[in-house]
Amino acid sequence: MRKWTPLVAACLGTFMLLIDVTIVNVALPDIRSDLGSSFSEMQWVVDAYALVLAALVLAAGSIADGIGHKRVYLVGLVVFAGSSLAAGLAQDPTALIAARAVQGVGAAAMFATTISLLHATYTGRDRGTAFAVWGAVSGAAAGVGVVLGGVLTDVLDWRWIFFVNIPISVVTFWLSTIAFRSGARGRLRVDIAGVVTFSAFAAATTYGIIEGGESGWSTTTTIVSFGIGAAALVAFVIVESVQSAPMFPLGLLRIRVFTGCIIAAAIFSVAAFASLPLLSIWMQGRLGLTPLQTGLAMLPMPVVAFVVAGVGGKLLHDAPPRTTVGGGLLFVGAGSLGLLLIGPGSGWATTIPGMVIVGVGVGLVGPALNAAALAAVPARQSGIASGAVNTARQLGFALGIAVLGSVFSTVAGSSTPRAIGDFVDGLDAAFAIAGVVGVVGGIVTIALLGRRSGHVVPAADAAPVDETRSVTIG
Structure with a gap:
């Protein structure tokens, strides 16, 4: 069992930082009511975390190359735990947003080092198993986040969506100190x-x-x-x-397939995930669902995604990325357009068809995106390539939250409207944009990846060997 202790330590940290992307979604109405926040401040509660994570993950990888991956991972855990405590104790929106930004610093340090730590710890078949488990845990985080956020907000208080990180961080820190080797250090070069x-x-x-x-x-x-x-x-x-020694070598953009993967990563986050906070506000503010009921109502998408990722990974192992990534984005876009079925008198069940279709797309795109990017670049740049895809995903999520939230505010009004028709009009506008972005993005991705772009390789096979700045998302 000690053999898998490093895997447990890596998965706990990754799971924790990823659920913090979605765990706040179902708690937003309670946070807004308790802190007296404006709609734009609620957008920043989500975006501050994603923006800092996107901005720093490549730099954190570079620092880890210089001073050691274990050390950076442990520092990230400490920063994440401390900022989670600060977020839970926040008495106003500004303090909460600042704490979320610092959380992003800790998350970047952890996210940039987990794959490298696993790569250094395991070899052969064990390495493939470790990457597969890590990918499955990463993929499940989104679904668990919305349910866990609902449970904690309903049973305890919204502040516990942050406090829960503290004991997990302590356990992960202890496991990491005994499980990971310090490893070799290189030259510290940070752009x-x-x-x-x-x-x-x-x-x-x-x-x-x-x-x-x-x-x-x-x-x-x-x-x-x-x-x-x-x-x-x-x-x-x-x-x-x-x-x-640039943070991102611009020459990589001359590789058409890699450029397609970067575009697909950003579009994927906008079309699949950026509308979820608005959906949560509608379910609680208009339908009267509790946070837990809201989390359960939003489960179809991550559950379907998890199943499709597992089954599709085997059935579509040799499928070209234009099929999995491009086709998956078409599903995501179609599912987002399916959410236009929501009307003034609709219940939460109206979202099921759209969420299921989005889930199919997420299950297709998620496992294939990083593998396609890694297969497109030289092996020595695989770490930078994978980290760049992750950065594009987080940046797309942050910008998507801002764009769809602004569209909603413009159509429905700057504050939550009293007229349910106005509210639904705002939702429809956001869903329409997400859907069109997904469909157009899918078409563009298929064109960029093309017929000669090669085949998707398993995530474990595509993991970096001599470039340790890799971040792979399940």
Whole structure:
């Protein structure tokens, strides 16, 4: 049993940081009521975590290469536990958002090192088993997050969705100290300029989108935010072009298949997950469901995704990525459009067909996306490639939350409307955009991956060998 202690330690940390992406969804109405938060502040409660995670995961991998993966993983656990305590004790929206941002720092440190730690610990068949289990646990986190968030919010209080991380972090820290070897250290090289410019681009753009939906698209604040975001993006491209050890080698974008995977990763998060907070608000605010009932009502998507990922992984092992990734995005888009069935008099069961179809797409895309990206690049750059796909997914999620939330606010009103018709109109607008993004993204992805893009390889086979900045998502 001691042989699998490192796997348990890695899976606990990964599971914890991934459920924190979705665990807040069903608690948002209670948080808003308790802290007196605005709709835009609730968007930041979700986005602050995803943005920081997206911005820092590659940098955390670089730091781990220099000072040791075990050390960075342990530091990440401590930061995550401390910020979870701060989030649970927050007395106003600003404190909660700040704590969520620090949580993202800890999550990036953990996420950037788990696969490398497993790769260094296991060999041969055991390595394949470890990667498979890790991938399954990662895939299940989204579904468990919404249910666990509902249970804790219903039975205890919304603050316990953060407090629950503390005992898990303590156990994971103890297991990690005895399970993982310290490992070799390399030269510490961190692209500070790349991290700063990318973070500025992501934060300013997200702020501009949220502010535009809340205060108007022609306000000075909105325009300045977009201007800063654009300038930061240009600066990031320039910085990465001249850096000797860039955070993201721009030359990878010349590989069409890899570029397709990056685009697909961002679109995947927008179309599949960015509308879930709005769905939660509708179920609780309009249908009167409890947080637990809301979590259970949202289960069809992750359950179907888990089943499809397991069955599809075997049946579609040799299928080209244009089939699994591109086809999966078409399912995600179609399922999001299926949520347009929601009307003023609808109940939660109306969401089942759409959620099931989205789940099929998620099950197809999730396991294949990283493997397709890794298969498209040279082995020495596999870690950077996998980390870049993860960054695109988190950035897509953060921007998707901002875009769909702003669309909802613009159509339905800046605050939760009293008229159920207005509320549903806002939902429909958000679902329509998510659906169109998914369908168009699927078509673009199929075109980019093409017939000659190669075959999907198993995630375990695609795991990095000599590049340790890998992050693979199930």
